[in-house]
Amino acid sequence: MEVGIVSYGAYVPRYRITPQEIGRVWGSDGEAMSKSLMIYSKSVPAPDEDVITIATEAAKNMMRRVPGVDPKDIGALYVGSESHPYAVKPSGTIVAEAIGCSTDMTVADFEFACKAGTAAMQTCMGLVGSGMVKYGVAIGADTSQGAPGDPLEYSASAGGASFLIGAKDMIAVINHTSSFTTDTPDFWRREGQDYPSHGGRFTGEPAYFKHVTSAAKLVLKRTGSQPADYQYAVFHQPNGKFPQRVAKMLGFTDKQVEVGLLTPRIGNTYSGAVPLGLSAVLDVAQPGERIFVVAYGSGAGADGFDITVTDGIARMDRSAAPLVSHYIEDKRVIDYATYAKFRGKIRVKEEVA
Amino acid sequence: MREVAVIGIGDTKFGELWDLSFRDLGMQAGLLAVNDAKLAAEDIDALYVGNMSAGRFIEQEHVAALIADYSGLARDNIPATRIEAAGASGGLAFREGYLAVASGMHDIVVVGGAEKMTDVGDVFANEIQSSAADTQWEVVFGATFPALHAMIARRHMHEFGTTREQIAQVAVKNHKHGALNPKAQFQREIELSTVLKSPQVAEPLGVFDCAPLSDGAAAVVLCSMDKARSYTTKPVRIVASSQASDTLALHARSSITSFKSTQVAAREAFRLARKTPADVQLAEVHDNFTISEILAIEDLGFFPKGQGGKATMDGETMLGGKVAVNTSGGLKARGDPIGATGVAQIVEIVQQLRGEAGRRQVPDALLGLAHNVGGTGATAVVSLLEVA
Amino acid sequence: MATARFWRENPSRYNLKAVRCGNCGKVFFPPRAVCSVCHRKSIGKMQCMNLKGEGEVYSYTVVHEAPSQFEVLKPYVVAMVKMDEGVMLTSQLIDSDPKDVKIGMRVKTTLRRIGEDGPGGVIYYGYKFAPMKV
Numbered sequence: 001m002e003v004g005i006v007s008y009g010a011y012v013p014r015y016r017i018t019p020q021e022i023g024r025v026w027g028s029d030g031e032a033m034s035k036s037l038m039i040y041s042k043s044v045p046a047p048d049e050d051v052i053t054i055a056t057e058a059a060k061n062m063m064r065r066v067p068g069v070d071p072k073d074i075g076a077l078y079v080g081s082e083s084h085p086y087a088v089k090p091s092g093t094i095v096a097e098a099i100g101c102s103t104d105m106t107v108a109d110f111e112f113a114c115k116a117g118t119a120a121m122q123t124c125m126g127l128v129g130s131g132m133v134k135y136g137v138a139i140g141a142d143t144s145q146g147a148p149g150d151p152l153e154y155s156a157s158a159g160g161a162s163f164l165i166g167a168k169d170m171i172a173v174i175n176h177t178s179s180f181t182t183d184t185p186d187f188w189r190r191e192g193q194d195y196p197s198h199g200g201r202f203t204g205e206p207a208y209f210k211h212v213t214s215a216a217k218l219v220l221k222r223t224g225s226q227p228a229d230y231q232y233a234v235f236h237q238p239n240g241k242f243p244q245r246v247a248k249m250l251g252f253t254d255k256q257v258e259v260g261l262l263t264p265r266i267g268n269t270y271s272g273a274v275p276l277g278l279s280a281v282l283d284v285a286q287p288g289e290r291i292f293v294v295a296y297g298s299g300a301g302a303d304g305f306d307i308t309v310t311d312g313i314a315r316m317d318r319s320a321a322p323l324v325s326h327y328i329e330d331k332r333v334i335d336y337a338t339y340a341k342f343r344g345k346i347r348v349k350e351e352v353a
Numbered sequence: 354m355r356e357v358a359v360i361g362i363g364d365t366k367f368g369e370l371w372d373l374s375f376r377d378l379g380m381q382a383g384l385l386a387v388n389d390a391k392l393a394a395e396d397i398d399a400l401y402v403g404n405m406s407a408g409r410f411i412e413q414e415h416v417a418a419l420i421a422d423y424s425g426l427a428r429d430n431i432p433a434t435r436i437e438a439a440g441a442s443g444g445l446a447f448r449e450g451y452l453a454v455a456s457g458m459h460d461i462v463v464v465g466g467a468e469k470m471t472d473v474g475d476v477f478a479n480e481i482q483s484s485a486a487d488t489q490w491e492v493v494f495g496a497t498f499p500a501l502h503a504m505i506a507r508r509h510m511h512e513f514g515t516t517r518e519q520i521a522q523v524a525v526k527n528h529k530h531g532a533l534n535p536k537a538q539f540q541r542e543i544e545l546s547t548v549l550k551s552p553q554v555a556e557p558l559g560v561f562d563c564a565p566l567s568d569g570a571a572a573v574v575l576c577s578m579d580k581a582r583s584y585t586t587k588p589v590r591i592v593a594s595s596q597a598s599d600t601l602a603l604h605a606r607s608s609i610t611s612f613k614s615t616q617v618a619a620r621e622a623f624r625l626a627r628k629t630p631a632d633v634q635l636a637e638v639h640d641n642f643t644i645s646e647i648l649a650i651e652d653l654g655f656f657p658k659g660q661g662g663k664a665t666m667d668g669e670t671m672l673g674g675k676v677a678v679n680t681s682g683g684l685k686a687r688g689d690p691i692g693a694t695g696v697a698q699i700v701e702i703v704q705q706l707r708g709e710a711g712r713r714q715v716p717d718a719l720l721g722l723a724h725n726v727g728g729t730g731a732t733a734v735v736s737l738l739e740v741a
Numbered sequence: 742m743a744t745a746r747f748w749r750e751n752p753s754r755y756n757l758k759a760v761r762c763g764n765c766g767k768v769f770f771p772p773r774a775v776c777s778v779c780h781r782k783s784i785g786k787m788q789c790m791n792l793k794g795e796g797e798v799y800s801y802t803v804v805h806e807a808p809s810q811f812e813v814l815k816p817y818v819v820a821m822v823k824m825d826e827g828v829m830l831t832s833q834l835i836d837s838d839p840k841d842v843k844i845g846m847r848v849k850t851t852l853r854r855i856g857e858d859g860p861g862g863v864i865y866y867g868y869k870f871a872p873m874k875v
Contacts, residue, residue, distance in 0.1 A: 046853075060852075495833045
């Protein structure tokens with residue numbers, strides 16, 4: 001059975017902070033950081049936003065594009081993130097209720113650093129493909145934090161996207177998925193710790209590049225494809241440069257990577273990164289076009305996908321929900337103090353009655 | 354139903370009364386009232402206490418029993434009842450006491466109101482006060498009690514062209530009156546510019562548009578009219594006391610620029626009294642916010658709807674004006690210990706009708722009106738009193 | 742620990758669950774068992790529905806003195822919004838400069854964190870209003 005994407009929806013919070021502003025506070029050269037990361041601003045969630053509200057808005061946008069789909073037919077919903085509001089209590093149940101799902105469905109939260117959302121997509125593909133559910137929803141969303149002054153603070157941002165996976169009326173068929181998985185401790189956060197830790201330059205070659213290229217090669221080999229067969233390529237994007245570098249390594253061009261590369265404008269949305277990049281592509285893709293996707297999650301693993309856009313996309317009113325470009329443009333720049341207040345980095349007094 | 358009179362009154366100063374506990378306050382006001390009526394404790398048949406939230410302010414419920422006990426009335430095992438309707442608790446307690454005597458059930462009752470608001474921090478006190486509104490559907494979303502009134506103000510400005518200055522003038526006037534009242538929390542006159550420049554609470558209302566947090570208590574003694582003159586040479590007759598309710602949430606009303614509860618209670622009170630607003634010389638109205646007084650003087654029938662701001666600015670509600678509103682200083686300057694306010698209004702009216710109001714005396718005061726509101730108008734009680 | 746008291750209202754807080762009187766058509770939010778207009782005639786005739794989430798600002802204010810749990814948001818806008826179904830709701834108005842808020846402005850609900858039962862307690866989610874994107 002063919003399975004694929006029936007609908008999609010995105011959401012990015014409107015606040016932004018620049019590397020220059022972060023550098024100013026920590027006595028670092030923010031301009032140089034901005035250039036080396038190829039990040040010009042990153043998104044910041046408001047104090048009343050979190051992965052659950054972001055996932056809900058993305059999922060609602062996804063449903064707005066398919067008014068003919070009854071949320072009661074959703075058989076599974078998974079939210080992948082590394083910043084779930086609760087350590088124990090799923091984000092997915094709240095999102096499911098908020099979009100009108102029935103009680104007759106299964107939910108779980110996923111974690112695998114930045115590839116939790118795509119792992120959820122693979123799971124939904126299996127459930128739909130086996131006939132166990134009619135529709136599955138896979139969401140990748142994050143409100144990731146970087147330790148104050150740490151290089152990660154320049155890139156860790158917030159956003160998410162949601163995909164409705166099904167076997168009928170698809171706007172894009174997922175022809176194939178393969179993953180490359182090892183135990184590689186390049187980036188982690190221990191239970192109870194506020195901020196993640198990372199292995200510095202270890203996060204490059206033995207982590208991101210090894211896994212992304214390996215998964216990519218598996219997909220190309222198993223589908224018998226060449227990079228030139230694709231109109232778009234979406235790679236995980238912890239900064240603006242890694243995707244361009246890995247594209248070159250694999251034989252993809254900057255042009256193929258361009259539409260799905262959002263990190264320079266909104267930072268690294270972690271589990272939301274590839275889902276948002278793919279959403280940006282779906283906003284403009286035409287029937288028959290092919291999309292190559294590889295997500296990467298530290299720890300480590302990469303999920304690769306070969307996707308073909310169908311005629312169905314031309315029948316969909318994509319403007320029924322805001323496009324990714326809308327969220328990128330609808331922005332409000334804030335200073336470091338406001339950012340620290342929003343992100344709870346300032347220790348406040350516990351209220352005494 | 355027989356006629357009822359007020360034969361004794363008493364009140365504490367209102368303010369931040371650090372040395373006085375809730376028990377001290379209730380007792381002080383009660384004893385003053387009982388002494389004023391020259392009563393013996395055994396003469397009292399029942400006690401009614403208005404209090405909004407002793408449970409949260411001082412972690413004490415069951416306060417009618419408490420006051421009865423500490424005023425020495427409990428030894429006679431008198432019935433003691435606590436009445437609660439947020440800001441209208443005192444006014445409702447007064448009405449319940451009135452009905453008890455009018456019905457013939459009791460001959461002499463004491464009605465008290467008390468609130469101790471400063472034993473908790475300001476932020477928490479304001480949160481407690483907000484529970485007068487709809488906590489599930491207004492407050493939990495961030496609509497504070499001042500915010501709700503600010504939205505009323507903005508809508509009044511939008512519908513009638515009422516100006517910010519007209520609204521602020523209410524505070525100026527009430528402080529002017531308060532300066533004449535030795536029991537008032539604030540006894541200093543203020544300028545209009547002070548009100549306009551005061552720190553914002555919820556736009557367009559600032560600190561000076563809002564009544565303060567206060568401690569205080571007030572009490573009155575009610576007696577059947579036929580026995581009143583054996584206790585006092587100046588009994589004041591209760592002509593009517595009417596009460597009405599409305600939706601708890603402001604957003605459930607069909608209009609937010611008037612309190613239908615005030616209109617209904619007032620209409621009923623005037624009907625029972627066979628009087629009109631033009632017959633009233635003085636009124637104590639519920640100005641927990643400046644805008645509330647503007648709504649009140651319109652809803653009570655003193656001025657046409659939408660004209661309350663202009664009337665205030667033109668001095669028509671000043672001592673010496675068409676109708677003297679809040680000669681006590683109102684909630685704004687006199688203070689607003691929530692449960693005590695409604696009873697304190699009666700104390701002021703009675704003093705005025707007896708001719709004992711000193712520098713703030715309204716000349717030829719014959720008929721006075723007390724108006725007490727709970728929440729954003731979910732409860733209103735209007736009482737009319739006259740020289741007997 | 743008020744978990745049940747908040748959880749009970751989730752259908753209305755998440756999905757704007759309301760009722761319509763089958764007798765006169767008046768919509769109530771939150772749902773009630775009896776129409777306040779039709780009284781007895783409405784019993785058994787109240788129909789469940791979800792509000793669409795769109796309406797216009799009826800009045801608003803900017804809150805500067807905030808309760809403890811809203812300190813981090815202040816100053817914030819609170820609005821009373823007349824929904825297209827005729828019923829009015831009260832909540833915060835976000836994603837808008839306070840000086841741009843006007844009576845009559847079109848707004849739409851979105852799910853946001855409304856509060857929490859302390860840093861270790863349950864998080865409450867519910868509706869806030871945002872300007873309708875043209």
